[in-house]
Amino acid sequence: MGKERRWRGPRIKGLLFILFLLWMSSAHSQSFPKIPLYFHQKEIWVEVATTPEERNRGLMGRKHLGKDDGMLFIFEKEDFHGFWMKDTLIPLSIAFIDKEGRIVWMTDMKPFTLDSHIPPRPILYALEMNQGWFAKNSIHVGDIVRFSK
DSSP: OHHHHHHHHHHHHHHHHHHHHHHHHHHHTOOOOEEEEEETTEEEEEEEEOSHHHHHHTTTTOSOOOTTOEEEEEEEEEEOOOBOOTTOOSOEEEEEEOTTSBEEEEEEEOTTOOOOBOOSSOEEEEEEEETTHHHHTTOOTTOBOBSOO
């Protein structure tokens, strides 16, 4: 009975540790709601970050982003909202978008950097996509992002 009791303790602790790791993994990869966006004739579905917590987390820790996947950041008011890439593993391109849906600036961002990327004019939205996605899809500064067809 003594041996069984000693063996059960580490086993339970190990199981609890594994459950904790699984919980942390699922909590970190908590999904965001998705909405459609439209550029020219192209429809994409992007995750949406609307709260300060969601915007702070963004795409941090992600190891992969699908070919046409991205994240739209929505702010409460138009301002000079800046971005950096701390703890972000994927190289990204970002489009800064004003309240009319017009792209005012785009730039590429390198993983794990603390470089600030600040738009030249106030924005209400920012869209992060895989690096080079905007160029591959012929999307430029001045183009309009639509939230419905």
